[in-house]
Each structure stands twice: as C-alpha cells, then as structure tokens.
Amino acid sequence: KAGVTQTPRYLIKTRGQQVTLSCSPISGHRSVSWYQQTPGQGLQFLFEYFSETQRNKGNFPGRFSGRQFSNSRSEMNVSTLELGDSALYLCASSWAGGNTEAFFGQGTRLTVV
Amino acid sequence: GENVEQHPSTLSVQEGDSAVIKCTYSDSASNYFPWYKQELGKRPQLIIDIRSNVGEKKDQRIAVTLNKTAKHFSLHITETQPEDSAVYFCAASGYALNFGKGTSLLVTP
Numbered sequence: 001k002a003g004v005t006q007t008p009r010y011l012i013k014t015r016g017q018q019v020t021l022s023c024s025p026i027s028g029h030r031s032v033s034w035y036q037q038t039p040g041q042g043l044q045f046l047f048e049y050f051s052e053t054q055r056n057k058g059n060f061p062g063r064f065s066g067r068q069f070s071n072s073r074s075e076m077n078v079s080t081l082e083l084g085d086s087a088l089y090l091c092a093s094s095w096a097g098g099n100t101e102a103f104f105g106q107g108t109r110l111t112v113v
Numbered sequence: 114g115e116n117v118e119q120h121p122s123t124l125s126v127q128e129g130d131s132a133v134i135k136c137t138y139s140d141s142a143s144n145y146f147p148w149y150k151q152e153l154g155k156r157p158q159l160i161i162d163i164r165s166n167v168g169e170k171k172d173q174r175i176a177v178t179l180n181k182t183a184k185h186f187s188l189h190i191t192e193t194q195p196e197d198s199a200v201y202f203c204a205a206s207g208y209a210l211n212f213g214k215g216t217s218l219l220v221t222p
Contacts, residue, residue, distance in 0.1 A: 033210065042119075042214035043157070043202060056209035059114070090156065098208050099145030099164065104156040 002027065004093050006105035013112050018079040021108045025072050025093030031055075032074040033102065034066060037088040049074055050097050081112045115140040117205050119213025126193050126220055134216045136203035137185045143205040146179060146186045151215075152199045160201075161188070193220045 005024040013019050025032050033056075034046040045058035049068035068074045072093075078085055088109050092102040116139040126132050138146075147162035163170045163177045163186065170177050174193075179186040186205075190197055198220045204212045 035212070040214065043204075043212040045209055045211055048209050058209075092210070099206050101147070101159055101162065102210055104149075104158070106156050 004091060004103050004105035006089075006091055006108050008108060009106065010109045011111065013081050013110065015081055015083060015112055017081050018077060019081060019110060021076045021078075021089055021091075021110075023074045023076070023091035023093070023105055025074070025091075026103055029093040029095055029103075030072055031094045031097030031100070031102075032068060032072065033092045033094075033097070034074070034076050035090045035092065036060075037090055037107070038086075043090065046076065048097055055097065078110075083112050086110060086112045115143060115205055115207065115209075115211040117203060117211050117213040119203050119216060121216060122214065123217045124219070126218070128193060128195060128220055128222050130193055132188075132190045132193050132197070132218055132220075134188045134201055134203065134218075135185060136187070136205075136213050137183075138205040138211075139184065140205065140207055141181075141184065142207040145206040146177070147204050147206070147210070148177060148188050149202045149204065149212075150199045151202065157202060190218075193218075195220050195222055 031050045033048040035043040048056040066076045088107045090107045094100045094102040144165035149157035151157040176189045200215045
C-alpha cells in the first residue's frame, strides 16, 4: 500500500509569488490535513479536508488556502508569499480525520527568498 | 480551539535511563491523544496513542498515561537507547489533530 506522497519535495520562490503544493493520501483515506513546521514552533495546523469539504481551519491568514478533489488528493495554495512562509509543509491523511490514525507525507520544503 | 502545551522542550538522558515527556490540553472535548516521533530529516511517525476511555497504554518500552480530569497526558520511555534520539510530538484531537511544540530527546551512550 503506497504511503502519503507530497510533491514537489523542494521549492524556492520569490516574495510576492504564489505556490501550490500537492498531497496524495493513502488509498481509501478521505481526510487530509495540512501542517506548517518551523523550528521551535512544532507542527501548526493549517486546515483539514474531508470528502472535498474543509471541516477545520487553523489560525493562518487567508493567503493560505486549500482544496480537495473527488479522489481525495489535496492541494494547498499560498499567495503573496512572505519570507516567514519558509517552512516544511506536511500533509497527513487518515481514514476519517479527528480521532483516527494520521499518516504523514515526507513534506515539501518551501524557501521564500 | 485546542491548545496543547508540551514540556520539556529538550531532554538529555543517559542510555538505559527513563525519559518522561508531559503534555496538557485545553479542550475537554478532545478524546484522542497520539504521540509522534520525528527523526532528523524524516516524517513524523506514530509511536503510540491513547483514547479518552483508557487511563494507560503500554507497548514494550513505551507507555502513555492520560488524566482526563486534569487534562494532561504523558509519554514514558524506559531503558532508553541511542536510537530513541529524536523529536517527540504529543497531540490532542477532537475534530482535528493539534500538536505540541515538540521535545528534542537526546540519549547519550
């Protein structure tokens, strides 16, 4: 069974640009969550999608958005990039979200210059 | 929303000693408490989890305890080994997983 796959693995963008990250969950998983990981801040919750609907949202500005497709694949978009957006972005998939085991992808390392 | 506090932020122990990491949460509706281990350059991986109807769970050298009244839960690693060195994250979940900021554990031979 294939694990959670994130693409691309690395990205370098310039301030003001936008970026789209992709996450393919484990087959059969309908929930995809996104996290931002920075040194000292741990894993900060961005949002969670279940069956194409955003169910939960963290405390991030509206520049961060996402969507989920009918095959459960999810994309995350960040517009008007800022230097502080440089981070490792992780997605996690689970069967139903909430209190079911979540499996992480290897992450996308975003550097904003 | 849920707020998870994790302590300590760094922990250094001698091989063979025990390590304890503690977390508190704010939302009394949270009912699932997993622990993840993240080795350098790798993705977080679940090592143990506990649900609100259980007070303690053990898996070989790892155990987790939960006190719902006090809203805190702890990870206990016994007989630590150098390969236990990693960052450990606790999390609490009602509808979404919210993580603590992590504990960097170093086990020295």
